[in-house]
Amino acid sequence: MSATSRPATPGPARRTGGRSAAVLAAVRSAVEDLVSERGIAQVTIPMVAERAGVNPTSIYRRWGDAASMINDLATYRIAPDRPLPDTGDLRADLTGWAQELVEHFRQPAAAALLRGGAAAAGDGDSDCLRNRRAEATMLLDRAGSGLPVDEVIDHVIAPVVYRVLFRPWTLDDDLAARLVDRLFAGR
Amino acid sequence: MSATSRPATPGPARRTGGRSAAVLAAVRSAVEDLVSERGIAQVTIPMVAERAGVNPTSIYRRWGDAASMINDLATYRIAPDRPLPDTGDLRADLTGWAQELVEHFRQPAAAALLRGGAAAAGDGDSDCLRNRRAEATMLLDRAGSGLPVDEVIDHVIAPVVYRVLFRPWTLDDDLAARLVDRLFAGR
DNA sequence: GACTTAAAGCAAATATTTCTGCGTTAGAGT
DNA sequence: ACTCTAACGCAGAAATATTTGCTTTAAGTC
Incomplete structure (x- = not known):
């Protein structure tokens, strides 16, 4: 058979829309609810x-x-293609981005999913924060600053x-700004 | 009946030694093994x-x-009454203490238990790192430094x-020193 | 050393979760 | 519109986990 008529996607066809998508959405919503109501450990699949x-x-x-389910849902909960802050000033961009991070995780469901992600992490390929690190890398690269990503990881992402x-009630409004200030103060 | 003959401890007697202690030790050891072999999610009580x-x-x-079991075991895994570094120099003490922290969590079992602790945390009274924070507080208080504990939490404990x-393979030998240096550099 | 009882063991009953085979529905490509 | 088949639903079976009532062991106290 000739290869010319093959579609761009190799493998078997996926059913990404319609019913599959509806199931995914329903499950996601149910998991978020249950996980913030009762904590990850008490959430079962039948439930x-x-x-x-x-x-x-x-x-x-x-x-x-x-x-796996919880980790998967935790990973993709912030759209990886949402627009990132872009004011032309790295510090302002980082602050805005960190602020989004804090606000996101102030939602109990998001926090609970992160706990689930943490529980499942460690084996390299299950890391629900990889998109967050990628965003930080993007901000730094775009600004052409010499700041290593690890600094942002250690001193902004990690504290958040x-x-x-462990201490969700300490996620106050100016945390993001404080951390980014500290990041720039140190150099 | 007269109250004079009552022992100092009110409530019902506890069985702290002997068999109870043996069971606790056996369970602890089994949990550590299993949890580092298979991850928290796959560890069941019958197992x-x-x-x-x-x-x-x-x-x-x-x-x-x-x-509850995993969280309990995770909380008390480093003896809360072990001697803390005491060289007379806060920076050296913090570095030594942070180094202990890193080395402790390089053990797969300790890391796995921390994941379990993270999964169960958030509700205020289940926080397997509270002893670590207490130690940091002690070091700072003893040195009479004006450094707030939150700085140590955010920039030393949190990154570790x-x-x-999420990235256990990045726990290198000089991480502790780097973080403490950064902590002092910023002020 | 005898007494009291907290904590552990045992075994059977119950509840819940997970798997499997098969029929049905509906997305994607033609 | 028609075809192909991935993904879903259903129902019953199998595997696991959890609870319960009772017995046994041994820690703490006098």
């Missing part, structure tokens, strides 16, 4: 299925187990994440 | 019981569920914890 109005089997087949996980 | 050579019922009755959870 999510019932809340989502979906058959448990569908969840088992798509994700296999609760940990720590607080989200 | 721990078998590995520990203990009856599942004993675990159910003592902790109720896997999350972030790396333990």
